Amino acid sequence: MEYVNxxxxxxxxxxxxxxxxxxxxIGAVSKADGSAIxxxxxxxxxxxxxxxxxxxxxxxxxxxxxxxxxxxSMANFSTGDRMRKPKGDRRSTxxxxxxxxxxxxxxxxxxxxxxxxxxxxxxxxxDGGTRSACINAATLALADAGIPMRDLVTSCSAGYxxxxxxxxxxxxxxxxxxxxxxxxxxxKLDKVTLLQMDSKxxxxxxxxxxxxxxxxxxxxxxxxxxxxxxxxxQLEYRRGS
Amino acid sequence: xxxLSLGEQFFIQGGIAQDLRCDGRKRLSYRPxxxxxxxxxxxxxxxxxxxxxxxxxxxxxxxxGKPSLMQPDKGKVxxxxxxxxxxEPAFEGRGADWLSADLxxxxxxxxxxxxxxxxxxxxxxxxxxxxxxxxxxxYIDGLVVSSDGNLLDxxxxxxxxxxxxxxxxxxxxxxxxxxxxxxxxxxxxxEFLQFDTSGVPVIVTLTKVGKHYIVDxxxxxxxxxxxxxxxxxxxxxxxxxxxxxxxxxxxxxVILDMVSVAKLVSEQLINKLDSEIASAEAEDES
Numbered sequence: 115m116e117y118v119n120x121x122x123x124x125x126x127x128x129x130x131x132x133x134x135x136x137x138x139x140i141g142a143v144s145k146a147d148g149s150a151i152x153x154x155x156x157x158x159x160x161x162x163x164x165x166x167x168x169x170x171x172x173x174x175x176x177x178x179x180x181x182x183x184x185x186x187s188m189a190n191f192s193t194g195d196r197m198r199k200p201k202g203d204r205r206s207t208x209x210x211x212x213x214x215x216x217x218x219x220x221x222x223x224x225x226x227x228x229x230x231x232x233x234x235x236x237x238x239x240x241d242g243g244t245r246s247a248c249i250n251a252a253t254l255a256l257a258d259a260g261i262p263m264r265d266l267v268t269s270c271s272a273g274y275x276x277x278x279x280x281x282x283x284x285x286x287x288x289x290x291x292x293x294x295x296x297x298x299x300x301x302k303l304d305k306v307t308l309l310q311m312d313s314k315x316x317x318x319x320x321x322x323x324x325x326x327x328x329x330x331x332x333x334x335x336x337x338x339x340x341x342x343x344x345x346x347x348q349l350e351y352r353r354g355s
Numbered sequence: 356x357x358x359l360s361l362g363e364q365f366f367i368q369g370g371i372a373q374d375l376r377c378d379g380r381k382r383l384s385y386r387p388x389x390x391x392x393x394x395x396x397x398x399x400x401x402x403x404x405x406x407x408x409x410x411x412x413x414x415x416x417x418x419x420g421k422p423s424l425m426q427p428d429k430g431k432v433x434x435x436x437x438x439x440x441x442x443e444p445a446f447e448g449r450g451a452d453w454l455s456a457d458l459x460x461x462x463x464x465x466x467x468x469x470x471x472x473x474x475x476x477x478x479x480x481x482x483x484x485x486x487x488x489x490x491x492x493x494y495i496d497g498l499v500v501s502s503d504g505n506l507l508d509x510x511x512x513x514x515x516x517x518x519x520x521x522x523x524x525x526x527x528x529x530x531x532x533x534x535x536x537x538x539x540x541x542x543x544x545x546e547f548l549q550f551d552t553s554g555v556p557v558i559v560t561l562t563k564v565g566k567h568y569i570v571d572x573x574x575x576x577x578x579x580x581x582x583x584x585x586x587x588x589x590x591x592x593x594x595x596x597x598x599x600x601x602x603x604x605x606x607x608x609v610i611l612d613m614v615s616v617a618k619l620v621s622e623q624l625i626n627k628l629d630s631e632i633a634s635a636e637a638e639d640e641s
Contacts, residue, residue, distance in 0.1 A: 142410075143442065144501060145501055146501075160439075187440065190414075190496040190498075191395055191397070191398050236500070238394075
């Protein structure tokens with residue numbers, strides 16, 4: 115199948131280096147300490163953060179740092195074909211772990227010893243790049259909860275199809291069988307905290323694809339910063355100072 | 356879980372006794388209701404309903420299937436509810452299974468009627484394509500995103516809104532197929548049939564706190580309840596289902612009184628919901 119046509123357009127009409135439209139909203143779950151919705155094209159996820167709070171399971175308590183936990187779940191209606199999947203299948207356990215490790219790397223856990231932070235991400239619509247969208251949503255939710263972080267973590271995926279590096283794969287491109295590189299970075303510190311790739315790719319091209327994904331992450335970071343700034347301004351306005 | 360001090364508990368109970376609740380409402384008034392339709396593009400119909408801080412999403416997916424042998428002239432409808440752990444940390448892992456099952460069963464009882472399909476709020480016979488051979492199976496999925504009490508009413512409203520947002524594709528049956536084999540069908544992707552939702556009931560949950568009962572309880576108020584009765588009522592004023600959940604026993608006369616109160620409340624709720632759904636649909640189309 116042709117994923118990039120001769121005019122240089124992809125299946126959904128984007129250019130190879132173009133990202134899908136992103137949209138973010140803070141404060142979707144009012145009962146949570148922090149929450150956010152993040153959309154990348156048709157992919158839509160919601161994240162909620164509870165904590166820092168008392169550790170629920172005493173045996174997991176750590177005296178020198180906070181315990182970070184994460185649960186990823188997909189809604190029944192999130193995919194094209196309806197399916198019933200029990201919570202905690204292998205794929206969601208793996209993604210939960212990936213998100214947990216990525217967020218743990220940026221949270222200043224040593225400032226909150228003997229406490230626990232729960233991150234819950236729920237996929238409402240899946241159209242490729244759920245992993246990245248979840249990490250971006252989790253970052254926003256953590257920031258909304260006021261949890262101290264080294265930097266924002268942002269994530270974006272990139273692939274390589276028809277000898278062209280493509281930014282931000284959708285479901286059709288993701289299931290094409292080509293490589294899918296998911297990168298998570300700390301944009302200000304310029305450090306990579308997450309890197310995952312499946313399928314095979316020549317070494318010199320990996321550099322290009324990774325570079326592209328990193329650029330995507332930086333663009334998302336700019337957007338997230340704007341949203342946070344806007345939110346803070348609103349909070350300030352409501353406080354009346 | 357809601358952790359309330361003794362003082363807070365008395366405050367809630369005292370407020371309800373004096374017909375002035377913590378958020379300024381009267382005993383029989385709802386929190387503001389917002390409806391948004393078409394939130395899940397992949398589904399045939401979907402809606403998001405927000406009542407106060409409670410937020411739920413319902414989606415309807417239609418798939419072609421075979422009617423059951425017992426009821427060859429009816430389509431199948433199933434309701435499944437999930438509670439997202441975003442709503443409450445206690446829902447993590449398998450923590451919400453009992454609540455999901457409880458809500459799914461209550462909704463099934465309230466909306467789908469008896470096992471025979473009699474008295475269902477959803478007209479299952481309109482889902483048949485070829486009698487005994489092909490019918491539409493409706494899968495109704497609900498998701499609790501944020502929970503602040505009164506989940507059942509919110510889910511009932513969301514399902515009603517999602518059903519009125521649902522378009523079922525028109526089906527053409529290929530001519531010339533013999534009667535005993537499975538007929539060939541062609542599903543149109545342009546023409547859709549709207550679903551008749553005028554008969555879909557709304558659910559009113561009356562929560563008894565002390566001597567009085569209230570509608571649309573928040574989770575703080577629910578923690579103080581002695582018992583709760585959910586009554587589903589349609590536009591004609593008929594009762595489509597009654598569920599008593601949890602708590603202590605009730606005097607039969609109190610239940611009858613609750614039913615008549617619920618009937619009064621449901622009229623306002625139906626009108627409010629219908630106007631919200633209509634404006635959401637208008638916004639969705641524009």
